[in-house]
Each structure stands twice: as C-alpha cells, then as structure tokens.
Amino acid sequence: MQRTTHRPLLLARPVVVALAAAVALTATSCAKSEDDAADSKKSPAAAGAEQQVVTPKPGSETCTVDTYGGKKIDLKDATVGFSQSEKEANPFRIAETQSIKDEAEKRGVKLLTANAQSQFSKQISDVQDLLAKGADLLVIAPLNSDGWDPVLQAAAAKKVPIVTIDRKINATPCKDYVSFIASDFVEQGRRAADQMIEATGGKGEVAILLGSAGNNVTTERTKGFKERVAEKAPDLKVVFEQTGDFTREKGQQVTEQLIQSNPGIKGIYAENDEMGLGAVAALKGAGKKAGDVEIVTVDGTRNAVQGVVDGWISGVIESNPRFGPLAFQTLDEFTQGKEVHQDIIIQDSAYDADNAEQDLGKAY
Numbered sequence: 194m195q196r197t198t199h200r201p202l203l204l205a206r207p208v209v210v211a212l213a214a215a216v217a218l219t220a221t222s223c224a225k226s227e228d229d230a231a232d233s234k235k236s237p238a239a240a241g242a243e244q245q246v247v248t249p250k251p252g253s254e255t256c257t258v259d260t261y262g263g264k265k266i267d268l269k270d271a272t273v274g275f276s277q278s279e280k281e282a283n284p285f286r287i288a289e290t291q292s293i294k295d296e297a298e299k300r301g302v303k304l305l306t307a308n309a310q311s312q313f314s315k316q317i318s319d320v321q322d323l324l325a326k327g328a329d330l331l332v333i334a335p336l337n338s339d340g341w342d343p344v345l346q347a348a349a350a351k352k353v354p355i356v357t358i359d360r361k362i363n364a365t366p367c368k369d370y371v372s373f374i375a376s377d378f379v380e381q382g383r384r385a386a387d388q389m390i391e392a393t394g395g396k397g398e399v400a401i402l403l404g405s406a407g408n409n410v411t412t413e414r415t416k417g418f419k420e421r422v423a424e425k426a427p428d429l430k431v432v433f434e435q436t437g438d439f440t441r442e443k444g445q446q447v448t449e450q451l452i453q454s455n456p457g458i459k460g461i462y463a464e465n466d467e468m469g470l471g472a473v474a475a476l477k478g479a480g481k482k483a484g485d486v487e488i489v490t491v492d493g494t495r496n497a498v499q500g501v502v503d504g505w506i507s508g509v510i511e512s513n514p515r516f517g518p519l520a521f522q523t524l525d526e527f528t529q530g531k532e533v534h535q536d537i538i539i540q541d542s543a544y545d546a547d548n549a550e551q552d553l554g555k556a557y
C-alpha cells in the first residue's frame with residue numbers, strides 16, 4: 194500500500210570538501226537535486242555507484258608513511274588483508290565486502306579476506322592470521338571499538354599499516370592505524386529523528402531498537418536521535434530502549450515484547466534495517482496494518498526501502514557500505530608517501546515515501 198503523505202527528501206548536510214582537487218563523485222549516494230533523482234530513474238544501476246571523493250571530516254589531521262613508520266611500496270605489488278566483522282547474512286556486510294573485493298580486482302591488487310562471523314575473538318585471530326599470511330596492508334571493519342591492542346602491536350611489529358572502515362577502534366590515529374573511513378553516525382541519528390518527527394507529527398511515545406553494545410555506531414546513532422528529538426520535538430517521548438543486536442530475529446523478539454508492554458507505541462527507531470524488518474514482522478504477526486506504527490531505520494538495504502514503498506516503513510537513512518574506492522585510494526596515496534586524512538567521511542543518502550520507488554535501485 195503506497196502511503197500518500199509527502200515528506201521533504203532529507204539530504205546529508207553538504208560536507209565542504211577540504212581538498213580542492215577532489216575527484217567528482219561518479220554517482221552520488223545522495224540525490225542532491227531533482228536532476229539526480231531523475232538520473233536514478235534513467236539508470237538505477239548507475240545510481241548505486243560508489244563514492245570516489247575523499248571527503249575529510251572537518252578538522253581531520255593528516256598522516257604520512259614517514260610519520261606512521263611504514264614503508265613506501267607500490268600497491269600493485271602488495272597483498273592487502275581484509276577483516277570483515279559480521280557474518281554475511283546482513284546485506285550491509287555483503288555489500289561492504291563486495292565493494293572491497295571489487296576495488297581490489299579493479300586495481301589488480303592481491304586480496305586476502307577473513308570473516309569473523311560476529312565473534313570478536315575470531316576477528317582478532319583472523320587479523321593475526323592475515324599478518325602471518327604476509328599481508329602488507331590491512332583494511333579492518335571492526336566488530337568492537339575496544340580490545341584491539343594485540344593486533345595493533347602485531348601489525349606495528351611488522352610495520353603493516355591499518356585502515357579502519359565503518360566502526361571506530363579506540364586507538365591513536367597515525368600511530369595505531371592510518372585512517373578511519375565511516376559515515377557520520379550522529380548525523381544519521383539526527384536525520385532519523387527528523388524522519389520520525391515528520392512521520393509522527395512530533396507527538397507520542399517512541400521506542401528505540403538499539404544496535405549491539407560496545408561500538409561507536411550504536412552510541413552515536415542513539416546520541417544523534419535523542420539530541421534532535423529533544424531539540425525539535427519535546428512532545429515526542431522515548432519510552433523504551435532495548436538492543437536488538439543489529440539482527441532481524443532479535444529485532445522481531447524485542448518488538449513483540451514492546452507491543453505487549455506499550456500497546457500505544459507510535460514509532461519505532463531501529464538502528465539498522467535488519468532490526469527494522471524484524472519489527473515489521475512482529476507488527477504483521479500482531480495483526481497491525483502498514484502505518485499503524487511509524488518505523489524509521491538506518492542502512493539503506495533493498496528490503497527496507499521496499500518496506501517504504503509498501504508503506505510499512507516510514508523512512509530509511511542510508512549507511513553507505515561501499516568503502517572499496519575510498520579505502521584503496523587511501524592505501525594507494527599513503528604507500529606512495531602522500532598525505533592522507535585520518536578521518537574520512539562516506540556520504541549517505543536517504544529514502545522516504547517521495548523517492549523510495551524511483552531510488553530503489555540505489556539500495557543494496
């Protein structure tokens with residue numbers, strides 16, 4: 194069922210690119226104008242293309258191989274080790290790994306990969322294993338923000354530079370790792386709040402399906418959402434917060450409890466699409482109709498954006514997983530001895546009833 198309410202398309206705040214020679218986006222993951230939206234209508238495949246521009250976070254410091262203590266090498270002669278954190282059941286992880294593989298192949302770089310199946314102890318041993326197999330450089334998508342010391346020491350001993358993507362590790366940039374490339378998760382939370390305020394009229398009780406504990410994504414998406422609600426909609430009350438561990442099963446279980454304890458809940462903010470889709474399943478199981486509860490999620494997976502088209506989900510803020518070009522461009526420049534930024538932002542788009550159908554092709 195197509196919802197008829199219309200909401201302004203929420204766009205990422207334009208990030209002023211500090212680098213004058215920034216390479217133009219080949220195709221943006223943020224539809225900045227009707228033209229872009231029109232483009233995505235013409236060729237959905239192009240609409241999902243990967244971000245090429247290196248957009249430093251305002252105030253980001255830089256790093257060079259000399260200050261870091263690595264060695265200048267030709268990336269083409271190097272072996273890159275990629276450590277993925279979560280099992281590839283979540284489309285975010287599938288798209289993230291594919292982006293790294295595609296870029297390595299495009300650049301003719303030898304890539305070793307490992308998947309920790311959502312177990313942190315396995316991710317630590319995976320990275321040790323990649324080092325033992327001769328990785329000259331590491332790209333890590335961390336499961337947790339803490340507990341990385343053994344890996345950092347082992348990589349430093351072998352002078353193997355690390356680029357982290359997606360979630361942050363609590364360590365020293367340009368000493369323990371070279372660069373951190375990620376979305377602005379606090380901004381994602383703010384934008385999700387904007388969509389929730391729009392969908393609910395800024396009044397009523399809402400619940401938060403929290404992500405997993407122990408990483409910055411959960412804390413920052415929650416921070417951004419709560420800040421914005423407090424700032425713009427004091428009559429919208431967060432009355433329930435519980436983790437769904439970023440999984441669909443847990444998201445469904447928690448929502449089943451939620452609608453028992455809070456039958457009048459007006460909105461659910463799910464900190465990722467998988468939990469949001471679990472919430473939809475719970476609502477359907479309870480005999481609810483599309484639109485009875487406003488759901489806003491974060492990621493931008495195809496199933497969730499389809500949920501917007503079908504009226505079950507009010508809005509989706511993208512968390513762009515297509516890190517391949519940015520990660521390898523950073524590695525390439527770093528190993529050539531050039532300055533790279535320690536904090537790099539990947540742009541996120543957004544979906545609501547106004548653009549979900551035409552932009553479904555941008556979802557992953």
Ligand code: GZL
Nearest residue numbers: 285359360410439465492512
């Ligand atoms: C965000 C990433 C999150 C996704 C979830 O960068 O760390 O982890 O939003 C995934 O889908 O579980």
